[in-house]
Amino acid sequence: MPPGSFGLLVQGAAVSLALAAAAIAGGTLFAIALTPLAFSRFAVVRALYGLYVYVVRGTPLLVLALLVFYALPALDLRTGPYIAGTLVLVLYVGALFAEVFRGGVLSIPRPQWESARSLGLPPLAKFRKVIAPLVTRYTLPPYVNVCVMTVKASSVLSIISVWELTLAAREIIERTLAVFTILGVAAALYFVMCFGVDRIGRWLERRLMLRGFVGERA
Amino acid sequence: MSFARWVAIYGPTYLTGLGWTAVTAFGAAVGAIVWGCVLLLLRLAGPRWPARAVDAYVQLFRNTPVLLPIYIVYFGFPLVGLPWPAVICGGLALVLQNGAYVSEILRGGLKAIDRVQFDAARSLGLTPWNTFRKILLPQVLVYSIPALGSQVVLLLKDTSLLSAITVTELTMQAKLLTEQTGAAYEAFIVVALLYLLLVSTTEVMFRAAHRAVRWR
Numbered sequence: 001m002p003p004g005s006f007g008l009l010v011q012g013a014a015v016s017l018a019l020a021a022a023a024i025a026g027g028t029l030f031a032i033a034l035t036p037l038a039f040s041r042f043a044v045v046r047a048l049y050g051l052y053v054y055v056v057r058g059t060p061l062l063v064l065a066l067l068v069f070y071a072l073p074a075l076d077l078r079t080g081p082y083i084a085g086t087l088v089l090v091l092y093v094g095a096l097f098a099e100v101f102r103g104g105v106l107s108i109p110r111p112q113w114e115s116a117r118s119l120g121l122p123p124l125a126k127f128r129k130v131i132a133p134l135v136t137r138y139t140l141p142p143y144v145n146v147c148v149m150t151v152k153a154s155s156v157l158s159i160i161s162v163w164e165l166t167l168a169a170r171e172i173i174e175r176t177l178a179v180f181t182i183l184g185v186a187a188a189l190y191f192v193m194c195f196g197v198d199r200i201g202r203w204l205e206r207r208l209m210l211r212g213f214v215g216e217r218a
Numbered sequence: 219m220s221f222a223r224w225v226a227i228y229g230p231t232y233l234t235g236l237g238w239t240a241v242t243a244f245g246a247a248v249g250a251i252v253w254g255c256v257l258l259l260l261r262l263a264g265p266r267w268p269a270r271a272v273d274a275y276v277q278l279f280r281n282t283p284v285l286l287p288i289y290i291v292y293f294g295f296p297l298v299g300l301p302w303p304a305v306i307c308g309g310l311a312l313v314l315q316n317g318a319y320v321s322e323i324l325r326g327g328l329k330a331i332d333r334v335q336f337d338a339a340r341s342l343g344l345t346p347w348n349t350f351r352k353i354l355l356p357q358v359l360v361y362s363i364p365a366l367g368s369q370v371v372l373l374l375k376d377t378s379l380l381s382a383i384t385v386t387e388l389t390m391q392a393k394l395l396t397e398q399t400g401a402a403y404e405a406f407i408v409v410a411l412l413y414l415l416l417v418s419t420t421e422v423m424f425r426a427a428h429r430a431v432r433w434r
Contacts, residue, residue: 058371058417059410060378063389066396067406074402148281155283159382166285179294187282194281 002176006185012168013189019164020151020193023089027150030090031097038102049098056095061156064088069160085157093150100142104135137208144201148194155190165189224404228395235391236412242309242387243374243416249313250373251366254320258328261321272321279318284376287311292383308380316373323369327362328354359431367424371417378413388412 037049056064065088072084079087108131116130158167169186173179225232261272279287288311295302302310331354339349381390392405399405 055410055414058414060375060389060413062378062381063392063406063410063413066389066393067403067410070396070406071403152281152283155285156379158285159379166283166289169286170289173289173293177293177297179290179297183286183290183294187278187286190283190286191278191281198281 001181001185002172002178005172005176005178005182008168008172009165009182009185009189012163012165012186013193015162015164016151016154016166016190017193019086019089019154019157019162020147020197022086023093023150023154024147026086026090027093027097030094031101034094034098035101035105038098039105053095053099056092057099061088061092061153062159064092065156065160081157081160081162085154085160085162089150089154089157092153093146096146096149097143100139100146101135103142104139105131107138108134140201140205140208144198144204147197147201151193151197152190221404224401225408228405228408231391231395232388232408232412235386235388235409236416238305238385238387239374239377240416242305242312242380242385243370243377246309246312246316246377247370247373249309250316250320250369253313253317254324257317257321258324261325262328276318276322279315280322284312284315285379285382287315288379288383304383304385305380308377308383308385312373312376315376316369319369319372320366323362323365324358326365327358327360330361331357356431360428363424363428363431367421367428370424371420374416374420375413 034049034052037045040046040049065085068088068091069081069084072079112130112134116126121129154164155166158164158170161167165186169182173182176182257272257275260268262269288308291311291314292304292307295307335353336349339353344352377387378389380387381393384390388409392409395405396402
């Protein structure tokens with residue numbers, strides 16, 4: 001392996017992880033704002049939610065990334081690739097998380113809704129005490145899957161010149177031609193990151209279950 | 219420039235890209251399904267170590283981004299004396315990656331079949347081939363077609379990554395147009411719409427296939 005390249009790859013991996021973490025945090029918040037739209041009283045709002053999810057899920061991440069990357073400067077917003085890249089990832093995984101949460105809300109058993117109503121819980125308390133705890137437990141496995149996907153998806157940003165693990169690897173192989181070693185190490189680093197995220201998810205699942213799982217799935 | 223004129227002038231460019239994307243995605247999808255079946259057979263039929271190897275293969279590909287196999291094949295194969303065209307390299311990488319997912323999907327479909335049915339097939343005196351053709355295949359198809367459909371959609375979207383290795387598919391055409399014309403987003407909006415069209419068509423096709431094999 002060419003000297004110094006391992007350090008560069010580890011640095012790249014750290015950037016990838018930071019991008020994914022920012023996207024997961026931002027995407028989760030965005031999805032929490034987005035999910036209620038799917039249950040809106042107004043058909044227009046529900047349709048807009050559906051359209052957003054349809055467009056995001058039906059277009060490649062790379063196309064969205066290029067669109068934002070080229071469109072932002074045209075709107076006189078010189079943000080650079082890192083901000084643009086993070087923004088795209090947030091918009092992208094936000095839609096995926098929102099669909100996950102929507103599924104979770106749909107699988108809350110009817111009696112839970114009825115008892116929340118009969119207790120006369122105000123909306124905020126209903127969200128905090130009934131909806132949030134149940135949805136978290138129902139959706140943790142698919143949520144973690146999307147998190148793993150986010151780590152992998154961050155590699156696409158290398159194409160819009162965000163310097164992270166994949167771009168670091170590509171730069172090194174273009175100079176040294178050590179294709180198999182460098183990409184092998186990069187793959188190993190991605191594997192460790194994705195596997196790590198998956199393990200954290202499983203651990204969280206066990207912990208949440210221990211703290212009392214109220215209500216079986218209907 | 220108005221949007222209509224844009225489409226009139228650059229329409230043929232998009233059509234070329236659309237053709238490459240569709241052909242690559244179709245070829246890679248067929249390849250991935252065949253490769254997925256091979257992986258599954260190795261896992262089920264072979265002795266212990268091929269099953270282990272397939273398991274490791276699936277885990278590895280599920281936990282690494284598609285761009286890595288694409289780069290490994292595209293940059294690596296010329297070094298070992300296989301200077302293949304970029305489309306073939308990219309297509310092969312997509313087959314390798316998606317085959318791993320396909321084998322898992324089919325394994326899930328297979329697991330959903332009750333073991334008793336194999337006993338029933340034996341007691342009816344069905345040959346292994348007929349058991350496969352009349353009992354296994356129809357049910358596995360019913361269980362796995364929806365998941366296969368989502369996987370093919372993912373594959374279709376992932377063909378956009380081949381623009382990074384000079385394949386002249388849709389995304390590459392849009393990038394070239396943007397750089398040639400300086401128009402910031404028109405090119406990508408059209409391309410996004412074309413992808414939506416391709417994805418929707420694929421979904422409709424898989425839904426029709428699912429309806430066709432489902433029991434009534």
